[in-house]
Amino acid sequence: MAAPPLSSISSNHRAPPPWPPPINSTNPRPRIRCGVLAPPVGRLLEAASTAPRDTRSQLKRVPGSDVNVQIRRLCRSGGLTEALRLLGCDGVDVGSYCAVIQLCGEERSLEAGKRAHALVRAAGVATSGMESVLGKRLALMYVKCGDLESARRVFDEMPQVSDVRAWTSLMSGYAKAGDFQEGVLLFRQMLCCGVSPDPHAISCVLKCIANLGNIMEGELVHGCIVKLGLGAQCAVGNALIALYSRCGQIEEALEVFDGMQHQDAISWNSIISGCFSNGWHGRAVDLFSKMWLEGLEIDSVTMVSVLPASAELGNALVGKVVHGFAVKSGLLWELESLQGGVDDVLGSKLIFKSMDQKNVVTWTAMITSYTRIGLFGKVAGLLQEMGLDGIKPDVFAVTSALHAFASDESLELGKAVHGYAIRNEMETVLPVANSLMEMYARNNLADESFSLFSDMLLQFRPNAVTMTCILPAVASLSSLERGREIHAYALRRGYMEDSYVPNALMDMYVKCGALLLAQCLFDRLTEKNLISWTIMIAGYGMHGRGRDAIVLFEQMRNNGIEPDAASFSAILYACCHSGLRGEGWRFFYSMRNEHKIEPKLKHYACIVDLLSNTGNLTEAFEFIKSMPIEPDSSIWVSLLHGCRIYRDVKLAEKVADKVIKLEPENTGYYVLLANIYAEAEKWEAVRKLKNKIGGRGLRENTGCSWVEVRGKVHVFRCG
Incomplete structure (x- = not known):
């Protein structure tokens, strides 16, 4: 069956509502469910009957006032197990339930929290509790324990939540879990319910939007901030700077920074980092100098951006000054993470070796640095040294190592790290799962990638990064049907705002033979980056349409986008497959002489x-x-x-x-x-x-x- 046109695939993708969304009096709080795979809360009722019958009957004879006093005393002293046991007594009030549930959250004990929740329902206080502080405590407990499915279920059972802190805690949980789209949807839902956001809620949703790279939605929230008069808040300004910097709008970020009444160290670090990441190296160094002259505290975060910026400018003096400051201030141990920016691997390695004590952060920074600059062969040795030093790699170290082994196509090393992730229960962490799929897809093991993807769907929702990791596997199998399903999912979840997802989809359609669908998707992109153009140029070349590839290459240059080595590889490939000998030589000489790119x-x-x-x-x-x-x-x-x-x-x-x-x-x-x-x-x-x-x-x-x-x-x- 022929693939449907792209317009039919995207017909179910609704535009975002206006900000703030209109409040519907008949349905003041629309339900946005976050998942369907988690077991129902009703199963937790089984936990209420786990204590022996004799013990439970004895507990019920304890007077209500005495048992509540005992429970509160135990909660203050951290006696969770005994406090949980006393919840089975008669006469336990809502305050005691709240105290135990709060303690479960503080100790991150999900099992105890589920048991307490089951006892709440079994005691028949769930309905009244959900209308008060008890429901909020339950939701917050689940968020702290990392069980967002249960937190959302509790939250949705509450009839009307007017406390902005409850909304913010759940949004923050989604942000920490990497489910940024759900965080944005929850913020919209909060506005629909007439709940006015505070600076914490604004900062949280801006963080989600920044990670999604959705600048249009960010601008809408910025307008909401102006209407609510929250622009003077330092935390809000910092979040806006991070958003605009992440989305490549550095001029808007500088405008926000200059307009802030008060700037803290986070403000300065954010704008300096934003200038560096967007190529404004001179401005980053100027801001650093100004920050220093104003006597503000300078930490390793500042230096992470300033040293690479000074290296890009060839300003060795600034680099030496910052390095001297690091030695005097005791921040030397963090400088090994800077080696990728200053391109001084040997010097950074000497710094790392000179450290008396190394922890998981310093080892992970070293692994990440080697990965970032392409020294993939060094990563395996670092992991081995890390283990011999008695340091267990964490999620960040595992993710960086898998990325290195994926880039180097070191399948055996990648499998070894996969085994470590399974033994240490890291396989179900979203960044690790994404890196595993990427590693198997780059090693042409598409079936293994799909197997991991299927397992992931049983436990949590994939994000935009997952889409970009699994789509190459689809392309390698030329599985157009699966690719269309993932495209539809990305549309429903709003992942098309992330520039990486449309590019991965175009690449998939090209390699699956659906060049027309790739072209339609390319034409619909509001912002085409160099990768987008290169994919389509390579796609035309792959399908023997060399003349069209040349036209597209010239259009790219006319739009002010300079080609890189990958772009020239694509156009040379297109000339080769269409037998365009003269044009091929012209592009080859242009790459060397005009663009100064060494072949x-x-x-x-x-x-x-x-x-x-x-x-x-x-x-x-x-x-x-x-x-x-x-x-x-x-x-x-x-x-x-x-x-x-x-x-x-x-x-x-x-x-x-x-x-x-x-x-x-x-x-x-x-x-x-x-x-x-x-x-x-x-x-x-x-x-x-x-x-x-x-x-x-x-x-x-x-x-x-x-x-x-x-x-x-x-x-x-x-x-």
Whole structure:
């Protein structure tokens, strides 16, 4: 069945309501459910009957006033187990239930909290309690214990919540769990109920919006802030700075910063970090100097942005001054995380080695730094040293390590970290699950990625990062049906505002053969970044539409977007697949001379492929010999394929000799040469080559094919 047009897929995606949303008198509090997979709260009633019958009957004979005094005393002293036992008595009042539930939250004891909740319902005080402070305490307890499903269920049972702190605590829980879209939806619901937000609620929703990268929604909230007169609050200003910086609107961030009546250290750090991350390195250093002159406290967060900014400007003096300040202030131990910005791995490693005490933060910072600058091979050694030092990697260390092994395609190391995550119950943490899917997808193990994705759906809701991790697996399997399902889900959840998700979807549609859908999605993007253009250029090239790729490349440049190495790789690939020899050479020279981008192996491979496919075999051979970098097997194989197309046996023998020396165990090259001999009817050469393969004990690698039936992929191999 043909795929439906993109317009039909997105027809169910509703536009966000106005800010603040209109209040519906007939339904003042719309229900927005957050999940359907968690077990019902009714099952928790089983916990109320776990105590032996004799013990429970004895407890019920304790006088009500005495038992409440005992429960409160136990809660003040931290005696949770005994206090929970006394909740089974008669005469327990709401205040005692609140005290025990609050203690469960403080001690992060979810099991005890569920038991207390079950006893509340079993005692018949749930209805009255939900209308008072008890419901809020229950919801807050579940939030603190990390059970957002139960927290939301309790919250939705409360008839009308006018306390903004209750709304904010639940929003904060979603933000900490990475479910930023649900946090934004909850904020909308709060406004629909007529609850006026305070600075904490505003800061929380702005954090969610910043992580979603939804600048339009952020501007709407900014307008709401102005109407409510909350702009003077320092916390609100800081959240706005973070939002605009994260969304690339640094001028608006500076405007907010300059308009603040009072700026604290967080304000300065946020604006300096925002300037650096948006490429305003000179402004970041200027703001740092101004901050120092005003006598404000400077911490490691400030230096994380200032040192890389000074490095980008070539300002060694500022770097030395900040480094000296770090030594004097005792913040030296945090400087190893700066190595990616200043490009001084050796110096940062010496700093790290000189530290007397290293904790999980310093080790994780070092791992993250190596990952950020592409030294993936060093990460495994760091993890091993970390373990020998008696430090257990945390979620952040595991996530960074998995990203490194995904980028380096180190499957065995990635599997080892996966095992560690399972043993330490980290597999169900969303960032770790996302990194695992990314690692398996980059190692061409799409089925393993989908298996993890299915397990994830049983426990929590995927976020925008999950979409970008699983879509490459969809693309590798050419599973258009699954891709459309994920597209629909992303639309329903509002993840299309995240620039990474539309780009991943376009890449998926291109690789699944649905170029028209990719083009429709590209045309609908309000803001197209370099990645968006590059994906579509590569897509046209993949489908043999080289002329269209060139037109799109020129449109990108006319829109003020400068191409990078990946963009030139895409356009060279497009020229190669369409046989556009002259245009290919023009882009190759433009990359080197006009844009000052030094070609890499993949660019040279495109030129060799282009020359080989157009019959210029001798020119391709001479081009390879003139390359300033050592050619790998892929470059020689491109020429070998050209030799087969144009039946140049003599050159094929020379090329095959070079490629077989590089990869002697790869039987595919022997087979390719054998086919060249066979097509030239050189049967004696074919026989000798087959004997050579058999004498070395090599076996031909068999291919495979797959078909998707009713959402399941079936793989077929020879034999």
